[in-house]
Amino acid sequence: MQSGIVETVTSVTGTDPLVLGLLGGLVIAAMNLFGASLVLVWRNPSERALDIALGFAAGVMLAAAFTSLIIPGIEEYSGGNPVPTLLGVALGALFLDQADRFLPHAHYLLTGSKRADAAGQSESLPVNEERLAGVVLFILAITLHNMPEGLAVGVAFGAAASDPTQLGAAISLMLAIGIQNIPEGLAVSVAAINAGLDRRLYAVVAGLRSGVVEIPLAILGAVAVATVEPLLPYAMGFAAGAMLFVISDEIIPETHRSGHERVATLGLMAGTIVMLYLDIALAA
Secondary structure, eight states: OHHHHHHHHHHHHTTOHHHHHHHHHHHHHHHHHHHHHGGGTSOOOOHHHHHHHHHHHHHHHHHHIIIIIIHHHHHTTSTTOOHHHHHHHHHHHHHHHHHTTTSOOHHHHHHSOOOTTOTTOOTTOOSSSSHHHHHHHHHHHHHHHHHHHHHHHHHHHHHHHHOGGGHHHHHHHHHHHHHHHHHHHHHHHHHHHHTTOOHHHHHHHHHHHHHHHHHHHHHHHHHHHHHSGGGHHHHHHHHHHHHHHHIIIIIHHHHTTTSOHHHHHHHHHHHHHHHHHHHHHHHO
């Protein structure tokens, strides 16, 4: 399975990190747009269905953070020394934690309610009151969460540009991020519709938003790590830490908000299994 996919990608892109990063960014952005556009045909998905889908997305991201970023960062690019990668993990989580002080939690914008432990929430943030302001805040919050995803894909492809044997792992991470972007894009569109926005308009806006953020970050990550190879373990750890923070701080609490903890957890387990299978199949 791996050889066919890898050969196809290599024949199209070669090993240029800029082209590989562009490919990764385009794929994950397209899958986000697909998820956002599902609202055009699946007009009223239940909260239960969304929680299962988001749980699945969390499972995919959880496995990908370890199999495609943390473990390769330690074993392949640090000579078995865990310090650079784990330092990157800590910095990635710290960055997302501090960023939440300047942008509202996605939970706040999705539900209109505040969590008691939310970092630095402003009392004046509008939710479902002024449409334009709400949309801007909504896009900013989800943009923050897409940043580590685009960066992670770029870093993985940048590593593959330096070491072609890692291309299979980069492709599996790209597919994982793309798969989890589908339910995330759908959930964002549903929340925006509930705030009073037009289905078609926001499906397009959500797709454009993902493209604007994930594509350049994927390119930046690929070119940066391919150019400055010693940064690879730090960058891979940073991307993984940011992803893990999003999973624990936003996605899992959101899926447990409406009493669907059990099915959301089963969704998470299914996502983890799918990602582990993809990782093994593409590395075989």
